[in-house]
Amino acid sequence: MPEPMLKLEGLEAWYGESHVLHGVGLEVREGEVVTLLGRNGAGKTTTLRAIMGLVPRRQGSIRFEGRELIGARSDAIARAGIAYCPEERGIFASLNVTENLFLPPVIRAGGMTVPEIHALFPNLKERARSPGAKLSGGEQQMLAIGRILRTGARLLLLDEPSEGLAPVIVQQIGRTIRELKARGFTVLLVEQNFRFAQTVADRHYVMEHGRVVEMVANADLAAAMDRLHEYLGV
Amino acid sequence: MDMIFGVPAPLLFGQLVLGLINGAFYAMLSLGLAVIFGLLNIINFTHGAQFMMGAFVAWMLLTYLGIGYWWALLIAPVVVGLSGIVIERLFISRLYKLDHLYGLLLTFGLGLIIEGTFRNLYGSSGLPYRIPPELTGAWDLGFMFLPVYRGWVVIVALLVCLATWLVIEKTPLGATLRAATENAALVQAFGINVPRLVTLTYGAGVGLAALAGVLAAPIYSVNPQMGANFIITVFAVVVIGGMGSILGSIVTGFVLGVVEGLTRVFYPELSSTVVFIIMAIVLLTRPAGLFGRA
Incomplete structure (x- = not known):
């Protein structure tokens, strides 16, 4: 079996004095959609931020396409081929939609073209000149995902793309993620919305107290439901 | 003699031009401060010393190498800019994770050291730098004579400000900077x-x-204090315009220069304080500045 696209081993991370991740281990294979489930504070967002090099202190191993990234700076990590869509979406208020869309540099060939992104999210085309500050939550989310599809990165880290959005928008985001999978993107997705996660993912990792405590294939989800309810408190 | 608002017209226009000239320097200096503050979160108190260095480099190019004004316009900013890059790499870059105050103290201290060094080497009486021959003389505007060099300074300052604003607001590089x-x-x-x-x-x-x-070298004598004289007012301009606001610093720079000039005509006693009075009023009513985002 080939080496997974992304492999975390013993990943630990700290914010100042507080030790947030206590040895996270997981794998994402090329073309998969994998979710990180867990309660608030379980370490899901920190795991993504640690992969991106956005936590002040981390140790362990982050191997991406055979390269060790634990010591790399966040710009080098992005250039290795990982793109990040943060929980707060990170739309730049003083940039318009087009400027936001073109902000992340193309790091390798094979990214989507702007017409393809507009086809995926027609709103972004209509609002091309609007300042980022004036977008609705759903539009912000579309822009936050859309702008990382241009870059040619093959692994997308999406932090709670469904959070705080109307059901119809959540469905659109879900269709988008399935479409991205069909186009060969690999996705690591943080979710609290269990039902949403099961409509898009191949596998789920459950996190608790800064560790991965369980891995469930989407097909086995029904059987594992009781345990998951306990972990997630839903 | 023509009178406007009870003031002889030549006096009024003369002070207006002087105000515009000062405003041009306020605008260019506060623009640089705004760009630096926006991205680095550092209030660059070395700015006055770096302004002075620009004038000195122009003077040195002419005196030691025979290189004139036009090349100096190009070479001096590059040389001084490179010295800034060295300062940023060696010192300022260590402070980004700390409180604003450290950057302020560091750049203030560096400014004093640079000014002291130049005073030690060149004295404080000032060195002459002649207006380039192409820009001597005066234009007859009908209502007044405008020295060509002063008109030139205002035009160049406006163009530089406009170009900087365009780069920041309308180009991909500017979008990256704003982001x-x-x-x-x-x-x-x-x-x-x-x-x-x-x-x-x-x-x-x-x-x-x-x-x-x-640009200032031919107008003011080249001396180690020339930046320090300007920079206090420029910081007031930055506060009034709004910390980090590009457009704010340009507009406020020119307007306050003119306000200062007009005050010199109508109430001379107030002319050196008027900017600070405006600053106090702005701080009390709009603490983020006229163009600032709170």
């Missing part, structure tokens, strides 16, 4: 080398100060 001002960590996580962007931005802001220094 990094909002959230540098995320911009870096998109694969942009933000530390290098920060270094180059500091160099560019410093180069802008040096360019203003070259």
Whole structure:
């Protein structure tokens, strides 16, 4: 079996004095959609931020396409081929939609073209000149995902793309993620919305107290439901 | 003699032009400060010294190498900008994680050291720098004579400000700068080398100060104090315009220069304080500045 696209081993991370991740281990294979489930504070967002090099202190191993990234700076990590869509979406208020869309540099060939992104999210085309500050939550989310599809990165880290959005928008985001999978993107997705996660993912990792405590294939989800309810408190 | 508002017209227009000239320097200097503050979160108190260095480099180019004004306009900003890059890499870059106050103290101290060094080497009486022959003489505007060089300074300052504004507001580089001002960590996580962007931005802001220094050399005598005289007022301009606001610093710079000039005509006693009175009023009513985002 080939080496997974992304492999975390013993990943630990700290914010100042507080030790947030206590040895996270997981794998994402090329073309998969994998979710990180867990309660608030379980370490899901920190795991993504640690992969991106956005936590002040981390140790362990982050191997991406055979390269060790634990010591790399966040710009080098992005250039290795990982793109990040943060929980707060990170739309730049003083940039318009087009400027936001073109902000992340193309790091390798094979990214989507702007017409393809507009086809995926027609709103972004209509609002091309609007300042980022004036977008609705759903539009912000579309822009936050859309702008990382241009870059040619093959692994997308999406932090709670469904959070705080109307059901119809959540469905659109879900269709988008399935479409991205069909186009060969690999996705690591943080979710609290269990039902949403099961409509898009191949596998789920459950996190608790800064560790991965369980891995469930989407097909086995029904059987594992009781345990998951306990972990997630839903 | 024509009178306007009970004031002889030539006096009024003369002070208006003087105000515009000062305003041009306020605008260029506060623009550099705004660009630097936006991205580095550092209030660059070395700015006055770097303005002075621009004038001195122009003087040195002429005196030691025979290189004249036109080349100095190009070379001095590059040389002083490079010195700024060295300062940023060696000193300022160590302070980004600390409180504003450290950057303020460091750049203030560096400014004093630079000014002291130049005073030690060249004295404080001032060195002459002649107006280039192409820009001597005066235009007869009908209502007054405008020295060509002064008109030139105002035009160049306007063009430089406009160009800087265009780069920041209308180009991809400017979009990256604005984004990094909002959230540098995320911009870096998109694969942009933000530390290098920060270094180059500091160099560019410093180069802008040096360019203003070259423009100032033929008007004011080249002396180690020339920046310090300006910079206090420029900081007031920055506060009034709004910290980090590009358009704010340009508009406020020119307007306050003119306000100062007019005050010199109508109530001379107030002319050296008027900017600070305006600053106090703005701070009391709009603490983020006229163009600032709270």
